[in-house]
Amino acid sequence: xxxxxxxxxxxxxxxxxxxxxxxxxxxxxxxxxxxxxxxxxxxxxxxxxxxxxxxxxxxxxxxxxxxxxxxxxxxxxxxxxxxxxxxxxxxxxxxxxxxxxxxxxxxxxxxxxxxxxxxxxxxxxxxxxxxxxxxxxxxxxxxxxxxxxxxxxxxxxxxxxxxxxxxxxxxxxxxxxxxxxxxxxxxxxxxxxxxxxxxxxxxxxxxxxxxxxx
Amino acid sequence: xxxxxxxxxxxxxxxxxxxxxxxxxxxxxxxxxxxxxxxxxxxxxxxxxxxxxxxxxxxxxxxxxxxxxxxxxxxxxxxxxxxxxxxxxxxx
Amino acid sequence: xxxxxxxxxxxxxxxxxxxxxxxxxxxxxxxxxxxxxxxxxxxxxxxxxxxxxxxxxxxxxxxxxxxxxxxxxxxxxxxxxxxxxxxxxxxxxxxxxxxxxxxxxxxxxxxxxxxxxxxxxxxxxxxxxxxxxxxxxxxxxxxxxxxxxxxxxxxxxxxxxxxxxxxxxxxxxxxxxxxxxxxxxxxxxxxxxxxxxxxxxxxxxxxxxxxxxxxxxxxxxxxxx
Numbered sequence: 197x198x199x200x201x202x203x204x205x206x207x208x209x210x211x212x213x214x215x216x217x218x219x220x221x222x223x224x225x226x227x228x229x230x231x232x233x234x235x236x237x238x239x240x241x242x243x244x245x246x247x248x249x250x251x252x253x254x255x256x257x258x259x260x261x262x263x264x265x266x267x268x269x270x271x272x273x274x275x276x277x278x279x280x281x282x283x284x285x286x287x288x289x290x291x292x293x294x295x296x297x298x299x300x301x302x303x304x305x306x307x308x309x310x311x312x313x314x315x316x317x318x319x320x321x322x323x324x325x326x327x328x329x330x331x332x333x334x335x336x337x338x339x340x341x342x343x344x345x346x347x348x349x350x351x352x353x354x355x356x357x358x359x360x361x362x363x364x365x366x367x368x369x370x371x372x373x374x375x376x377x378x379x380x381x382x383x384x385x386x387x388x389x390x391x392x393x394x395x396x397x398x399x400x401x402x403x404x405x406x407x408x409x410x
Numbered sequence: 411x412x413x414x415x416x417x418x419x420x421x422x423x424x425x426x427x428x429x430x431x432x433x434x435x436x437x438x439x440x441x442x443x444x445x446x447x448x449x450x451x452x453x454x455x456x457x458x459x460x461x462x463x464x465x466x467x468x469x470x471x472x473x474x475x476x477x478x479x480x481x482x483x484x485x486x487x488x489x490x491x492x493x494x495x496x497x498x499x500x501x502x
Numbered sequence: 503x504x505x506x507x508x509x510x511x512x513x514x515x516x517x518x519x520x521x522x523x524x525x526x527x528x529x530x531x532x533x534x535x536x537x538x539x540x541x542x543x544x545x546x547x548x549x550x551x552x553x554x555x556x557x558x559x560x561x562x563x564x565x566x567x568x569x570x571x572x573x574x575x576x577x578x579x580x581x582x583x584x585x586x587x588x589x590x591x592x593x594x595x596x597x598x599x600x601x602x603x604x605x606x607x608x609x610x611x612x613x614x615x616x617x618x619x620x621x622x623x624x625x626x627x628x629x630x631x632x633x634x635x636x637x638x639x640x641x642x643x644x645x646x647x648x649x650x651x652x653x654x655x656x657x658x659x660x661x662x663x664x665x666x667x668x669x670x671x672x673x674x675x676x677x678x679x680x681x682x683x684x685x686x687x688x689x690x691x692x693x694x695x696x697x698x699x700x701x702x703x704x705x706x707x708x709x710x711x712x713x714x715x716x717x718x719x720x721x722x723x724x725x726x727x
Contacts, residue, residue: 213422228414231421238425257723274432281428288421292414313674320671323662329727333657336720337671340650343716344675347709351678354701355685390429397436404443408450 198396205393208386212237215379223376231289233379237387238282239307245275245391246314246342253338256331262406263399265331268338270398272317274391279311302356309348313341327406505597512601513608519578520609526574530567530613537563538620552625557688560621561680564640565647565673567613572651573668575602576659585660589725599652599721603714606648614640627691635696636687642706643683649713650675656724682706 216233223229252268255261286304287297298304317337324330520526541559545552579585588598618640622629629636651672658668673680686702696703 226414228417230418234421234425257720277428277432281425284424285421288417288424292417309674309677312670316667316671316674319667320657320661323667326727332723332726336653336657336723339720340653340675340713340716343712344678347678347705347712351681351705354705355681394432394436397440401436401440401443404440404447408443408446 198393198400201389201393201396205386205389208382208389212379212383212386215382219375220379221373221375225293228289228292231285233383234387235282235285235289236380237384238278238285240384241387241391242275242279242282242310244388245271245278245395246310246345248395249275249314249317249338250342253335253342256335257339262331263403265335266399266402266406267395268334269321269402270395272314272321272334272338273398274394276311276314276318278387278391279307279314283307283311300356302353305356306349306352309352310345313344317341505594508591508593508597509600509604512598513604516578516602516605517608526571526609527612529570530609531616533567533570534563534613534617534620537566537617538624542624553691556621556625556627557684557691560618560687561643561684563617564610564614564644565676565680567617568610568644568647568651569669569672571609571613572606572648572655572672573658573665575606575652575655580659589727591725595722595725596718598725599656599717602655603648603652603717606652607644610644610648611641614644631693632690635690635699638696638703639683639686639690639699639706642703642710643679645710646679646706646713647672647676649710649717653717653721653724656721678705678709682709 212233216230220230220233248271249268252264252271256264256268283304286307290299291297317334320337321330321334324333537559541552545555576585576588579588588595591598618629621627654668654671654675658664658671661667682702682705686699686706689699689702690696
């Protein structure tokens with residue numbers, strides 16, 4: 197099952213890669229814009245990861261099922277990797293495009309806060325030795341973080357847009373044409389599948405580690 | 411802008427590198443767990459068919475085969491609650 | 503014992519402990535004085551720059567004191583081996599949360615009043631118009647900080663690297679509160695009425711509601727062991 201998922205993922209990613217360079221056209225921004233085909237899917241896939249983390253956390257608190265805890269852990273781990281990579285690729289895209297590695301616009305700030313929040317989640321896991329307590333505390337943190345996200349979003353958005361012109365930082369010219377949309381969608385599928393594949397393997401590994409008598 | 415290909419290459423290379431590194435980390439940990447499982451399975455097998463003169467098997471095998479059916483009281487290495495010992499799955 | 507009485511019992515106990523030892527209060531008072539002096543050294547002469555950074559500086563002071571105070575919420579229980587006592591407490595454990603929250607609120611508001619007072623006096627700031635609005639914003643912001651802070655303090659009480667983990671967990675989650683309070687304070691100090699920052703106030707109210715409700719619901723889970 198996991199192996200099939202792995203092969204499907206590889207297929208989607210390879211096709212996506214080809215499409216990003218062959219099918220996708222060059223836009224006004226230049227070839228740099230092709231970074232979008234990894235940057236956006238990474239970020240969106242990380243959102244999926246954090247939603248799954250939130251749901252798994254609630255499930256754990258309600259049912260106390262270790263499987264839910266393992267899912268939350270794995271999802272958090274992969275989510276942090278993806279969002280960190282998303283921020284890095286966004287930064288690399290930003291330097292030639294806007295002239296700067298970083299800017300405190302609404303979206304970047306929100307994503308950076310997201311990254312730090314879930315990094316904290318992993319840190320909390322790492323510092324608690326007792327497995328049952330770690331599961332409980334991380335579930336609570338996962339729920340608090342998830343509920344906080346809309347608040348973060350609004351506060352940062354208002355901070356950047358009120359009494360100030362809205363951020364003009366939009367990824368170059370999304371006209372919605374098919375030749376841009378399809379590579380993006382295929383890559384998005386590829387990265388979501390990659391997330392699922394990583395989580396599946398991580399969950400399986402966590403289960404095996406928990407079972408193995410030291 | 412010909413220069414910017416270096417940025418594209420950097421972004422894609424970084425992505426590939428990080429994801430590959432994570433994939434390798436998973437594979438490495440899976441190997442470790444499989445080896446640990448195998449050595450545990452070896453230890454808990456009955457000693458009737460093993461030579462008593464083997465120095466490595468130091469007498470406590472019988473205890474361990476008694477313990478392996480219960481849940482270990484030590485903290486789990488991953489920080490997760492231990493699953494029911496009757497529901498073991500191998501990694502493949 | 504009724505729920506409310508249990509909560510108040512916790513507040514009373516903590517206040518009594520604090521009144522005798524005065525540890526936390528002393529630390530916070532000295533910290534406030536330090537803040538005051540440092541800002542006088544760096545910005546005292548330049549009135550305009552001072553006015554521009556004052557909201558941020560003020561809330562920086564509030565937040566850092568909050569971290570200090572909140573991080574010590576369960577210090578007494580932990581140091582004197584009373585943690586199990588909390589775990590074994592009968593009935594709804596969220597009463598303990600409420601008690602701790604109230605205690606933290608009182609302490610934080612006291613320190614904030616002190617810091618604000620010191621700043622007003624030493625930097626000659628005119629608060630007459632801004633004060634009512636400022637009180638609302640400070641109260642809401644402090645509640646937000648304390649609500650999550652008390653919950654996280656319980657979660658990190660018995661954990662390794664507690665002093666590092668607590669701010670790392672708390673501050674990203676508190677960004678909405680920090681943004682809202684600083685921007686609202688900024689506007690108020692510039693003379694705008696409270697109505698002009700209504701959206702920030704509404705955000706604070708929503709945030710406080712979410713934080714308190716979630717903490718009340720999950721505190722029992724944290725104190726399971």
